[in-house]
Amino acid sequence: MLQIHILRQNPDFVIERLKVKNFDASELITNILALDEKKRENQVKLDATLSEANKIAKTIGEIIKSGKQDQATQLKERSVTLKAEAKTMANDLELLNNEINSLLLQIPNIPGDQVPQGKTAEDNEIVFSFGKIPTLSPSALPHWDLIKKYDIIDFELGNKVTGAGFPFYRGKGAKLQRALINFFLDEGLKAGYTEVQPPLLVNEASAYGTGQLPDKDGQMYNVGLDKFYLIPTAEVPLTNIYRDTILKESDLPIKNIAYSNCFRREAGSWGADVRGLNRLHQFDKVEIVQIATPETSYQVLEEMREYVSTLLVKLELPFRIVKLCGGDISFTSAMTYDFEVYSAAQKRWLEVSSVSNFESFQANRMKLRFKNKNGKTELAHTLNGSALALPRIVAALLENNQNETGIKISDSLIPYTGFKMID
């Protein structure tokens, strides 16, 4: 959520910048500013009314103390009237506030300066590429066949026990998962992150804080009886740790890393290209989150980008980094890099990480602030990224490293798997 004072001070700037996201904010902003003006008028009147009532109450107290009770009657009446007026005004004010808030929530985050103009994923900018695209033998299989051949991941069993998109991992498949999780966490610790094990269910306030609510509740599984949501990403609990918090500048940057299961309903997104591990309802992910000062957040974004790159290099996967254009960037993000690995048998680029700077957009919603060197409280910047999402990494590892005898494990993973081949 944008801070309203930015709209007050420079509405044209906001409108102009949001064009990069192909969003026309002019009408929304006009409405918001009109309501805001009305709101402030009301507030001034309300405060004056309450102020008078407070003064009267004090006067009455003094009168009573001096023993002249009867003189207070008229003042009491006046006070009752004021109180009734104040109540009406307070209600109106609340309605206005709600209205302003709901309009404010409809405005996406302002894209950062570097975000390229564009409409779709076609317009994204490839900023970095690594590795050679492997040439596989004609008999090479896509991962959904490999997992059957080596009996490491079982979709049919998942279907039976739960439903589509909830596979079982078995034998070396399960061990590979565990190896990847440990590898990712250990690398994170080396890079200075603090390991966190978050709850997998969160309440409404948390889902609202990171922006899943109010719009995207259809994308989360909810546990209706207790009003909890299954997390779609560890970003939600990890960032909400600092909801309604004022940090010290010396605490920053905060660097947390967490492994979690992630649950996504993925309503309406099933199609031909989501076979096998490409899209699941439950999957594993290691997530990194940083809380930073506004001055450093873009440096931090680059640091995180660099960090995710090193993971993929160590896994020896060919990948590219894409700077998302305005049209493809998410509602809440100011700037995002996507990481895509090449999955050789599918002959497709698969998104395995998305690293974003949200600037103060999430922080404003969840009142995540810090006290700066001058003692002033200001909103912090939040950033997060996957490091990494497992299923598509597994898909690429299986497909790219297959040969006639089996699937070769990347050197950096062998200490974690304890085996060199899946065969």
Add this chain to the structure above:
RNA sequence: GGAGAGGUGGCCGAGUGGAUGAAGGCGCACGCCUGGAAAGCGUGUGUACGCCGAAAGCGUACCAAGGGUUCGAAUCCCUUUCUCUCCGCCA
């Protein structure tokens, strides 16, 4: 799940209807003192919104949350919530 006790500022803790944004202490910041430090002394120390673009100043709101009683509520009443103790259940 049952019974009881509680929730006050960064922390501890006082406060049972009017003087309280809130005693006292700790912590923190600044100043004095010192060769330097400690101790001591002094001053200051919450958040949000608004008056207003900034500073100063002022107003309003906030003592778990929400509602109510009252001219006036941290204090009384109701609801919710969380914590602690005992009992029950339990990986």
